Every structure is written in C-alpha cells, then in structure tokens.
Amino acid sequence: MSRDLRDEVLYGRDVDHARIFISSKMDGTLDAxxxxxxxxxxxxxxxxxxxxxxxxxxxVLHSVEECAKFAHHSDGLILLVGGPxxxxxxxxxxxxxxxxxxxxxxxxxxxxxxxDVEKFISAxxxxxxxxxxxxxxxxxxxxxxxxxxxxxxxxxxxIVERIESGGGADGG
Numbered sequence: 597m598s599r600d601l602r603d604e605v606l607y608g609r610d611v612d613h614a615r616i617f618i619s620s621k622m623d624g625t626l627d628a629x630x631x632x633x634x635x636x637x638x639x640x641x642x643x644x645x646x647x648x649x650x651x652x653x654x655x656v657l658h659s660v661e662e663c664a665k666f667a668h669h670s671d672g673l674i675l676l677v678g679g680p681x682x683x684x685x686x687x688x689x690x691x692x693x694x695x696x697x698x699x700x701x702x703x704x705x706x707x708x709x710x711x712d713v714e715k716f717i718s719a720x721x722x723x724x725x726x727x728x729x730x731x732x733x734x735x736x737x738x739x740x741x742x743x744x745x746x747x748x749x750x751x752x753x754x755i756v757e758r759i760e761s762g763g764g765a766d767g768g
Contacts, residue, residue: 616637616644616674617647617673618646620678629735632735637739639736661687670695672746673689680710
C-alpha cells in the first residue's frame with residue numbers, strides 16, 4: 597500500500613463533515629478557549645472539530661507525526677494563540693497548510709506574545725487574515741463567521757468555475 601493511501605485511510609477526511617483541527621498549547625491556559633472552539637465549530641452545519649481531548653485514539657502513542665498527520669488530512673485548522681507555540685503546534689500548522697486546509701489564527705488579546713510567535717503571525721498575514729479575541733463569546737463569533745464565510749466563498753468559487761466553463765446561465 598502506498599504511503600499516501602495508508603495515510604488517507606488512517607487519517608482521512610470525513611465523508612459528511614468538514615473536519616476542523618483545533619491546535620493550541622495544551623498546558624491548561626487555553627482549555628476554555630479550546631472547548632469554546634469545539635462548540636463554535638459544531639454550531640456550523642456540516643462541520644466537526646477534531647481535538648485531542650475527544651478524538652485522539654485511546655491506547656495509541658501519539659507522536660508529533662501522528663498529530664501532524666491528522667492536521668494534514670483536515671479541511672481546516674484553527675490555531676488558538678495565547679503565548680508561546682511549541683514545535684508540535686508548528687508541525688500541525690504547517691502540515692495543515694501543506695494539506696491544503698483552510699487556516700484560521702485567533703489570538704487572545706490579553707496575552708503578550710514572544711517575538712518568534714509575533715514573527716510567525718506576521719509571516720502568515722501574506723496568506724490569511726488573523727483575528728484577536730477578548731473573550732470566549734468573541735472567539736466563538738469569529739470562528740462561526742469564518743467558517744460560514746468559507747462555505748459561502750467556496751460555493752461562489754464553484755459558481756464562477758461553472759460560468760467560466762460555459763455551464764452557467766448562458767452556457768446551459
């Protein structure tokens with residue numbers, strides 16, 4: 597079996613939901629935000645959050661590679677930032693990017709970020725828009741709106757493709 601096929605079988609995307617990987621440091625300082633992110637993702641029809649606390653297979657030793665594979669084979673990744681980022685978080689983020697996932701970076705407003713995290717976020721501004729949040733409700737609102745806007749934009753891109761290929765209103 598090829599490595600790509602093996603990875604798709606083991607970590608593959610859901611058939612009936614867009615899988616959104618929740619990434620953040622897991623030292624307890626973002627527990628409420630992680631839970632709120634899962635709730636916000638679940639509130640958008642057709643979306644399901646993948647988060648370690650619920651979805652990591654029991655009994656399996658989880659390495660950085662394991663987390664990165666799940667991120668790579670997700671449809672989106674929400675990165676919650678509230679201080680330093682670990683090597684695991686960077687591995688998840690770049691794996692999701694390399695897998696073509698939509699990426700959403702949400703920064704807790706009250707936190708002072710280390711220089712390397714500030715540089716990382718600045719570099720991502722070339723590809724995406726980030727948001728700061730002051731509280732849980734604002735975080736949930738940002739996530740809901742981002743996922744909903746992504747759905748609408750994807751639909752409209754498909755409409756444009758259809759029109760450009762001659763399958764629109766004038767092309768039958």
